[in-house]
Amino acid sequence: MKLASLRSDGRDGQLVVVNRALTRYARVADVAPSLQSALDRWPEVEPQLREIAAALEAGTHPQTHAFDPRECMAPLPRAFHWADGSAYVNHIELVRKARGAEMPSQFWKDPLIYQGGSDDFLGACDDARFVSEEHGIDLEAEVGVITDDVPMGTPADRAAEHIKLLVLINDWTLRNLVPGELAKGFGFYQSKPATGFSPVAITPDELGAAWRGGKVHLPLVSHINGRLFGRPNAGVDMTFDFHQIIAHAAYTRRLGAGTIIGSGTVSNRDRSTGSSCLAEVRALEMIEHGAPRTPFLSFGDRVRVEMMDPSGASLFGAIDQRVVRA
């Protein structure tokens, strides 16, 4: 099942069910007005939404409409909890190596996670607005999961049942604001402006065999200005799977329905697959040449993030955003 939130009068959009091919949608206002309200009572709502999805797929739904990702808000236009992991630890090691910093061995055993701002998410085709190019505008292409209520202390082997949906994420980052914020110890804040999301959120079964062990075993494809930038496989070199990240997040607190957990920048040791953020490319250049050569993004640049199934069909639709001056 694929779900989207279309722009509407309200702040939370209008929940719709989208067909597998991402060409048609059906309204579901009588089942749940918004994705958050659906997640709030998922056991009751899910079967009704799946029935509509089946009719849509079978061509028997009485009223369908042409789906246009430009009408999409983020699947959750605002959320109560957005926590982003950094699960591809070889990526962290690389970036640290480039700036001559040691990486604590603990990083291989204990998931890194930060609490993100969740009151203002961007739709897949929304412009991404930034104050200044001097801040070092960077993409971070990621995979994310959306959970139902996760009790405090949920172990990794019970986390799978709480994953209801998956999304693609562009965790826009202001790279030049990061060192100052991390040095203060309180984590990211100004360096992490509004985050972009794929047009649709999909249930795990839509991934078939590519969803296993709490990982998505498919390439995450990023383009900058129409040019292929990276296609690392999200299932490769993911040190902590989503089950482990959820267990880490729920260690001392409950997670409310609609919690979004991100994977962190997808990165493979096999450098031929490219990267999912410019910081990694610049780190590699630093190690090889002693200085970065690739600039961060400029106003007017476009960033596209997408994931295809083995037949080449887009699973989540594309995040396709333009970098603009606020």
Add this chain to the structure above:
Amino acid sequence: MKLASLRSDGRDGQLVVVNRALTRYARVADVAPSLQSALDRWPEVEPQLREIAAALEAGTHPQTHAFDPRECMAPLPRAFHWADGSAYVNHIELVRKARGAEMPSQFWKDPLIYQGGSDDFLGACDDARFVSEEHGIDLEAEVGVITDDVPMGTPADRAAEHIKLLVLINDWTLRNLVPGELAKGFGFYQSKPATGFSPVAITPDELGAAWRGGKVHLPLVSHINGRLFGRPNAGVDMTFDFHQIIAHAAYTRRLGAGTIIGSGTVSNRDRSTGSSCLAEVRALEMIEHGAPRTPFLSFGDRVRVEMMDPSGASLFGAIDQRVVRA
């Protein structure tokens, strides 16, 4: 005007208007079902709520009910944005001094802020559940503001108009998990479990002359197990006022309606006023005796946080929570 969210079938509680004396309330479901929905369209809703508040105060409201803070959820039982400042910089300096760490001079110029988990807030009289006493359970008594939509780049001198409500906060902290998390640079996560809030949120005018310059000029009174623990004045030694913290928060992003911004642990240089967290007491003991003497909290302990007007009347009602094993 004073607002509360009473426990209801839904996750966001039932918005009510409470009288100044915190003894009676009136239902306002026909105006707005929840505080978030009120904040989403505040210009339209506020006059209607104020009319009800006036009738309640005048004794002319047709249907009122006895107010019991034990029926309260947090004013926003879940929120889309909760960012906590650390505005009493002398407190940070003290805690750092105790552990022999230098404080960067930048801390006096640039507000510290962290993104908090906002999907699971605690009502004023809810038990506060923790996994283990070994984590170093601590209170952090604070003042907070709730904003409407704050545009990106809002300067400090335009921030006041966005502050719609004030609350008291107990930002429960697992002190022994803090050093490990801060060392990783990604900020607090496991060390900041669910946060407690006062029974009511109040509009700034309820504070009269005590609300000026983006600060609340009144003592914030904390008790542990019925014994006075601290009463530092929230308006004294607050290095960054709420206007400056909001400007810092909105520097690279919009803040959505219902954003909660905390002051951080209230602390005065005048040590006779006591403290708002055990970490500060322990830091003082460390400096004086070479080792802390006061333990962190134990299961069964009670923590009360309250603020009175000059006549001794409770402004927000009391946060009065018991520390229990999860």
